[in-house]
Amino acid sequence: MYDLKEALEFAEINTLEVFILGGGSNLLFLKDFPGLIIQINISGIEIIEDTDTYSVYKVGAGENWDLFVEEMVGRGLSGLENLSFIPGTIGGAAVQNIGAYGQEISSIIESVNVFDRVKGGEVKIEKKDLVYGYRDSIFKHNTDRYIVLSVIFNLPKEFVPNLSYSDLKYMQDFKVITSAIVRKNVGEIRAKKFPDLNTTGTAGSFFMNPIVEATVAQDMQSKYPDIPCYDVAPTQKKLSAAYILDKICNLKGYGEGFVQLYQNQPLVVTNIEFNAIGSEISSFIAKVKDTVFQKTGIKLESEVITI
Numbered sequence: 186m187y188d189l190k191e192a193l194e195f196a197e198i199n200t201l202e203v204f205i206l207g208g209g210s211n212l213l214f215l216k217d218f219p220g221l222i223i224q225i226n227i228s229g230i231e232i233i234e235d236t237d238t239y240s241v242y243k244v245g246a247g248e249n250w251d252l253f254v255e256e257m258v259g260r261g262l263s264g265l266e267n268l269s270f271i272p273g274t275i276g277g278a279a280v281q282n283i284g285a286y287g288q289e290i291s292s293i294i295e296s297v298n299v300f301d302r303v304k305g306g307e308v309k310i311e312k313k314d315l316v317y318g319y320r321d322s323i324f325k326h327n328t329d330r331y332i333v334l335s336v337i338f339n340l341p342k343e344f345v346p347n348l349s350y351s352d353l354k355y356m357q358d359f360k361v362i363t364s365a366i367v368r369k370n371v372g373e374i375r376a377k378k379f380p381d382l383n384t385t386g387t388a389g390s391f392f393m394n395p396i397v398e399a400t401v402a403q404d405m406q407s408k409y410p411d412i413p414c415y416d417v418a419p420t421q422k423k424l425s426a427a428y429i430l431d432k433i434c435n436l437k438g439y440g441e442g443f444v445q446l447y448q449n450q451p452l453v454v455t456n457i458e459f460n461a462i463g464s465e466i467s468s469f470i471a472k473v474k475d476t477v478f479q480k481t482g483i484k485l486e487s488e489v490i491t492i
């Protein structure tokens with residue numbers, strides 16, 4: 186934390202804007218950042234409480250998310266297996282409230298230790314105050330204030346498989362099921378849906394599933410009866426952006442130059458062999474959003490942070 190304080194002081198003295206970087210897996214740089222980028226490298230996986238039913242771990246914000254998942258699954262703990270193979274760091278995962286296959290990281294987070302730039306010191310934020318929502322948290326609205334230092338996880342020892350998500354349902358027939366088996370299968374599913382990161386640039390799902398008024402969802406469902414629609418609040422519903430791009434706008438696999446909506450999952454914007462430049466990607470994104478708006482009246486929002 187001393188290094189972090191020193192870096193922040195340096196930025197203040199030199200009136201530099203600060204950007205906090207985790208693993209960079211959910212970012213798109215369109216230009217150089219005119220300020221100081223601080224990459225969080227805080228390490229450490231520490232067990233701080235161990236009972237018959239659960240273990241509590243404190244994990245440094247710079248630790249790799251999936252190496253942590255692998256280690257916890259290896260120790261027979263559960264609650265993270267559906268979130269296997271997501272790229273990024275612990276800090277980024279906590280900010281973003283990463284989610285996949287019916288699980289969100291917020292369900293296993295107990296609290297988060299942050300550096301509070303307003304108070305000038307370390308503060309613990311309890312789960313109830315983290316205001317977690319779909320890909321949302323207090324951190325997304327206070328980027329100038331909080332820097333995640335470490336995350337406290339409460340991981341159950343009893344394995345209760347979460348196989349309700351459509352892609353995972355086939356595992357309900359397995360005679361033996363463990364968190365390690367779920368992790369392995371999630372890896373196989375993801376390999377089919379995501380491109381090879383060694384040859385293709387991607388930040389995962391580029392667009393969020395839109396949250397709309399229930400009346401808008403009803404209208405969409407009357408036109409497209411099989412559009413996936415999830416409850417968010419009594420008057421709000423979440424619609425599937427992948428369905429809209431694929432089935433309504435026919436944009437799955439659509440590409441321009443080296444930029445494409447991936448043929449196996451249209452939310453994934455790909456930069457083929459890393460050949461496209463930032464401006465090509467951003468005009469492609471704008472065009473996709475415009476097509477969706479013209480066709481449905483829905484404004485897609487980006488999950489990826491663009492700089």
Ligand code: EPU
Nearest residue numbers: 285286287389390392393394413425427428431449450451
């Ligand atoms: N669909 C299509 N065509 C497709 C793919 C999907 O019509 O080509 C429809 C299907 O009806 C399908 C539905 O869209 O049932 C949902 O698709 P999927 O299960 O692939 O999930 P998603 O909502 O598109 C979200 C997350 C992913 C996460 C998956 C799996 C967001 C923005 N994306 O995608 O997260 O891996 O669920 O749980 O919430 C990420 O955030 O980077 C990310 C990859």
